[in-house]
Amino acid sequence: MIEVKIPELAESITEGTISKWLKSEGDAVKEGDVLFEIETDKVNVEINAEHSGVLKEIFSQPGDTVQVGEVVALLNENADVNNVNGGDISVEESRGRNQEKAVRKDPGDEDSDQPVEEPKERPKAVQAEQDHRARRIATPAARKLAREQGIDWNSIESQDPLGRITADDVKSYKLSVIAPDQKPSHPDADPDKPIERIRMSRRRQTIANHLVQAQQSAAMLTTFNEVDMTAILDLRRRRKNQFQEKHNVRLGFMSFFTKAVISALKVFPMLNAEIQKDEIILKKYYDIGIAVSTDEGLVVPVLRHADRLSFAQIEHEIASLAEKARNNELRLSDLQGGTFTITNGGIFGSLLSTPILNTPQVGILGMHKIQTRPIAIDEHRTENRPMMYIALSYDHRIVDGKEAVSFLVRVKELLEDPENLLLEV
Structure with missing residues (x-):
């Protein structure tokens, strides 16, 4: 048997949560096949099989937290992958028949080690039923859940094409046999106020802890300004087709x-x-982090050496990182080592917000929605202009207010005269 272990994930990551198995017990596995996905603090990682064989037994189920180096499954490298079902059934038959031997525990005394002799002769109907049970297959997770719930898993009907009883079968069976008024509920549950309890994903827990830590460990302040986006909108309108072509x-x-x-x-x-x-x-x-929203939460992939990139290269890199984030294909290296972060709440309609530092960085720029507002051009003229509020959150421990305000003013001036960006960077 070969032990399937959690491999080294990254220097700073020692554990993760199994999100889903792509192989089931009894499945044939080829070297390189994806066995399961593990969710770390930052990304999901696919774990591949290092050997070919048959997945014999799974020890850790989706939602279980596992450590690097922990054994999560067994792989039978000597199994005949062309006769997977027959091999598994014979093993289960052997286990089942061994369990029906003469020595067993007294059901009234779980701690008793005294052997209890079976009757030497049993009715044929009883013998047939026991033989039927001995041939049935249940995954370790199903057996464990049935044991915890006090359910005889032999009485459960399987929905699996191979006849295996899974943990889902046990859950379905429990719901089908428990009367509605006996089904468990939270002690504070109000039938007139239905709620749903959702387990936080590992990434969401990490985001929550990271944000709290940022507020507790840094002296965070935010300063605001506004940018007239007229020049950038005009430049994009004139050049966007040529740029894209x-x-x-x-x-x-x-x-x-x-x-x-x-x-x-x-x-x-x-x-x-x-x-x-x-x-x-x-x-x-200058490795600039670009915040990207995904279904699993906010991630901040990093634009490496952004000062060396052209406008087109920046747009290509951002588009590539955003697509990888949405498809859950980011690597840990894509998320590490940023020096400053930009986040854009404007794509969701935010007019103004206070971004939280992406520690250990000491600065983050928040972009917001472009909104047409009347702006005083001089003492006598007012015009409607496309305006955007921008916010800079900074760590006041090393950044003074004068520096922060001046930084934001500098950003504002360059955006309002974008042609100068070609000379400045």
Whole structure:
């Protein structure tokens, strides 16, 4: 038998949660096949089989937390994959018949080790029923759940094509035999106020802990400004078709904001730093995190060496990272080591918000919805302009208010005169 273990995932990750199995007990497995997915604090990782054989037994079920190096299954490398079902049934027959031997525990005394002799002769009907039960197959999870619920799993009908009884079969059986007024409910449940309890995913738990930690460990403040987006909208309107034809990517807003942020970081380097104990680490490179919303929660893939990228390269990289995030294909390396973060709540309609630091970073820029508002051009004229509020949250432990405000003003000036971005970065 070969032990299927949780492999090394990353230097900082020691555990994860099994999200789903792609193979079941008794399935033939080829080397390289995906056995299961494990959810870590940041991404989901597919675990591949290192050997061929038959998946003999699964020890850890979806939702179980497992450690690196933990054995989660057994793989029979010597099994005949062309006769998987027959091999499994014969094993279960052997187990079942061994359990029906003369030595068994007294059902009235679970701790008793005294052997109890079976009658030497049993009626044929009883013998037939016991033989039928001995041939039935139940997964370890099903047997465990049935044992915990006090259910005889031999009385459960399987929905599996191979006749195996699964944990879902046990749950369905329990719901079918328990009267509605006997079904378990939370002690505070009010039948007139129905609720649903949903287990938090590992990533959602990590996000929650990370955000609380950010507020507890940093002296976070936020400063605001607004940007007249007229020039950028005009430039995009004039150049978007030519840009897309040449570079095969849409000219979005994020490349302008990324370029403006990098330019401002070069002038105010403390916002591209982090605190390590009693030292300030000034980073002379610009790996910009771009917040992306997914069904599993917010992730922040990193745009590496963004200062070396053109507008088109930035747009290509952002589009690629966003697609990988939505398809759950991000690697851990895609999420590590950012120096500053940009987040855009405007795509969801947010007019103004206070972004939370992505620690250990000390700065995050929040973009918001573009909204047409009347703006005073001078003492005598007012015009409707496409305006966006921008917010900078920063760690006041190493970034002073003057630096933060000046940084945001610098970003505003560059965005309102976007042609200068070609000269500034």
